[in-house]
Amino acid sequence: MPPVVAAPPPPAYTNPVGKMLHDVRRERAAEVPFPAGDTRFSMARTMRFTRDPLGLLLDAYERYGPVFTLRIFHSNVVFMLGPEANHYMLVSHARNFTWRDGHMGDLMPFLGDGLLTIDGPFHRASRMAMLPMFHRERIVAMQELMVQEVDAALETWQDGQRLDLYAWTRDLALRIAMRALFGIDPEHHRGRIDAAHEFETALGYWSKDYVLQILRGPGSPWSRMLQARSRLDEIVYGEIARRRRTGRRGEDLLSLLLDAQDGDGVELTDRNIRDEVMTLLFAGHDTTTSTIAFLFHELARHPELAEAPGFDLDLAVEETLRMYPPAWIGPRRSVQTFELHGVTVPGGVPVEYSSWASHHLPDVWDEPAAFRPQRFAPEARERLPKGAYVPFGGGSRTCIGMRFGQAEIGIIARRILGRFRLDLEPGYVLRVRQSPTIGPRDGLPVRLRAAAPAAGTGSAPVLAA
Numbered sequence: 001m002p003p004v005v006a007a008p009p010p011p012a013y014t015n016p017v018g019k020m021l022h023d024v025r026r027e028r029a030a031e032v033p034f035p036a037g038d039t040r041f042s043m044a045r046t047m048r049f050t051r052d053p054l055g056l057l058l059d060a061y062e063r064y065g066p067v068f069t070l071r072i073f074h075s076n077v078v079f080m081l082g083p084e085a086n087h088y089m090l091v092s093h094a095r096n097f098t099w100r101d102g103h104m105g106d107l108m109p110f111l112g113d114g115l116l117t118i119d120g121p122f123h124r125a126s127r128m129a130m131l132p133m134f135h136r137e138r139i140v141a142m143q144e145l146m147v148q149e150v151d152a153a154l155e156t157w158q159d160g161q162r163l164d165l166y167a168w169t170r171d172l173a174l175r176i177a178m179r180a181l182f183g184i185d186p187e188h189h190r191g192r193i194d195a196a197h198e199f200e201t202a203l204g205y206w207s208k209d210y211v212l213q214i215l216r217g218p219g220s221p222w223s224r225m226l227q228a229r230s231r232l233d234e235i236v237y238g239e240i241a242r243r244r245r246t247g248r249r250g251e252d253l254l255s256l257l258l259d260a261q262d263g264d265g266v267e268l269t270d271r272n273i274r275d276e277v278m279t280l281l282f283a284g285h286d287t288t289t290s291t292i293a294f295l296f297h298e299l300a301r302h303p304e305l306a307e308a309p310g311f312d313l314d315l316a317v318e319e320t321l322r323m324y325p326p327a328w329i330g331p332r333r334s335v336q337t338f339e340l341h342g343v344t345v346p347g348g349v350p351v352e353y354s355s356w357a358s359h360h361l362p363d364v365w366d367e368p369a370a371f372r373p374q375r376f377a378p379e380a381r382e383r384l385p386k387g388a389y390v391p392f393g394g395g396s397r398t399c400i401g402m403r404f405g406q407a408e409i410g411i412i413a414r415r416i417l418g419r420f421r422l423d424l425e426p427g428y429v430l431r432v433r434q435s436p437t438i439g440p441r442d443g444l445p446v447r448l449r450a451a452a453p454a455a456g457t458g459s460a461p462v463l464a465a
């Protein structure tokens, strides 16, 4: 039985005003100066960080190099870009950075104390308890269910039809996550609670401007987030109670968590389990949904690619994750003062890496704005510097759902390309929203075109048994 540390960490600040004051106090306490950058308060810069973070980070990289400071709203944030910085934060010096204390902790009001917002022994024990669910053979076994769900969702598709691919995939990915990971059938709740819609509402809070996020009271984004959270809690706590009552278990993560005990027989509380379930449902559907939308956006802009006999969907997915890595920023707080690239960074301050910006550095990537799947052909891939490509993070906290996500994306894309091509609605211009993950701000309106299967899309399973 995997060890479980029963006591989660103490709560951190979630009230925005308290948190701001706390941030300011910590910033003043920094023992060494912040790295060079734009450190004066600027609402224009803060707004740009919400609307065009990629442009903002790339401009700063050009002016200051790979380690620099930007004041975002009230707080100085150190950004570290490029292969060495990614390797430093994710692998070689990962212990010098905490997640809960950085901006990842902002998600706590919704996610609670799940894998994304915890550190140290509690994180290690929780991750260990969940890892068996993500072993290769479990993912292989889940592929059948994924194919069933995708085929059922594709049944209504017809030549000439218009649809929002983003909304369609979001529904599908949430169904797959709920069934495959938790054995919850969303149909059971449909009519009363639309889980995909509730997630969209709850997560919408983090894509609002900073000033709107501070508002409280009826009708505010905060109160809408809380309402959506309580409807989702109804589903998750309901299922936990049902499983405890009936003793029913299955091959799913919920069963694994319900039965987990430490050496003294201590079990996880309902609250612990709810937080992990919510974290995985969030991380497990939002990221794959955006990847599918961005992939088909690029394929629609480059229609010749999917028609070429040597078309390789896996390379196209890798290139999509380079250009649009959904979890685009890795927010942390430094523990001790450190030095990288000859620049000193104080301990106790927000430090972030960004895969999105690192994947667009002109000195690392040839024509970074061009969609070129061949960059990931084996011989070209070998030439990439260590730490250059990090869509799933790295080190001991690499995305736990990586194989699950890759299998799901592969199956959805193959099933679609086996029968259709998707054309963008005329006049559609992609605008990217950035929080909490990147995705198409206005969805992805497409028109379906019946077509012969694209190369390499014949067989559904992505991982061989």
Ligand code: HEM
Binding pocket: 115, 116, 127, 279, 280, 283, 284, 285, 287, 288, 291, 321, 325, 326, 327, 329, 330, 331, 390, 391, 392, 393, 394, 396, 397, 398, 399, 400, 401, 402, 404, 405, 406, 409
């Ligand atoms: C295209 C699909 C996905 C991408 C690009 C992606 C990306 C990432 C990245 C970059 C991180 C690390 C964040 C950081 O370093 O700050 C991460 C962590 C995580 N991801 Fe994913 N993810 C994907 C799919 C999934 C799926 C399907 C699940 C669950 C079923 C999942 C669950 C998680 C969890 C729980 C963590 C935190 C792991 C830990 O700290 O131990 N992800 N993901």
